[in-house]
Amino acid sequence: MKLKIKKTLKITLPLLLGVFLVWYSLSQISISELIAYFKKADYTWVLLGMFLGLLSHLSRAYRWRFQLEPMGYKIRLGNSIMAVFATYLINYTIPRAGEVARATILTNYEGVPFEKGFGTIVAERIADMMVMIGIIIVTLFLEFDFIYGFLIEKFNPTKLLFIVLMTVVLIVFVLRLIKKGRSKLALKIKGFVNGLIEGALSIFKMKKKWPFIFHTLFIWAMYLLMFYVTSFSLEQTGNIPMAAILIGFIAASFSIAATNGGIGSYPEAIVLAFLLFNLPEDPSRAFGWIMWTSQTLMVILFGGLSLIYLPIFNRKKSK
Secondary structure (H helix, E strand, O other), X not given: OHHHHHHHHHHHHHHHHHHHHHHHHHHHOOHHHHHHHHHHOOHHHHHHHHHHHHHHHHHHHHHHHHHHHHHOOOOOHHHHHHHHHHHHHHOOOOOOHHHHHHHHHHHHHHOOOHHHHHHHHHHHHXXXXXXXXXXXXXXXXXXXXXXXXXXXXXXXXXXXXXXXXXXHHHHHHHHHHHHHOOOHHHHHHHHHHHHHHHHHHHHHHOOOHHHHHHHHHHHHHHHHHHHHHHHHHOHHHOOOOHHHHHHXXXXXXXXXXXXXXXXXXXXXXXXXXXXXOOOOHHHHHHHHHHHHHHHHHHHHHHXXXXXXXXXXXXXXXXX
């Protein structure tokens, strides 16, 4: 019974949060005003952003094959591409269901055991997480003066130093507790951390590790460029500082995990990031909606076509 409730909450909570954030976002800007921003947008930049997003997804599909080859599976690129697009589309319905569907597609059409296919997806997510952490570190380094100045302005320096020290002490204490702990939670966290380390190290043991690393960096470069070029679609966001782009991109990336496909959370995350730079709220929100809508339409189009064409493509191949 508890498991059933847990599963129900995992599905319903992100949906409810998404609905609430959509309502909140649209309550902060009138529909007519938002439509006006959409009409005024330069769709040359929007289409370029969509193209860069498409390149990142194709690169992800190509990269996946490097992980499967050492296990003796040479999957067809068409199946890999369609599985990736199906993943993104299905994640709009049930969070993380797309990853399960992706591994299942591989099992059905390429004969790869589910656990092996799913394991490669987990390793792939670890690689993505490492790049994301790298982007955050680079942003902190490049924009140190701005971030430091912002924190000093908002918080008392003594209190800020105390909070940082207490956070470090707390992290060290928790890590030591987990290391020595034998409780179910401690073992679960320990297993998760060990899995992350093992997954990260496995990338460097891969036969085609350098092509894999290249594609990983390429994917995230396309994500960042996609965000950057789409900002030129509105006059009000066309000349914003690079610091705003980087922090906005990071905030928007994390927002996707909060709700199904970032619905509602994506534009609001951008608004919160851009407000740090005193950028006007309405254009920031409109940019967030343009950005999210363009990428969502691409996922719906290619994800829908993938789900339709997968059985046809594999029927032809089997014949």
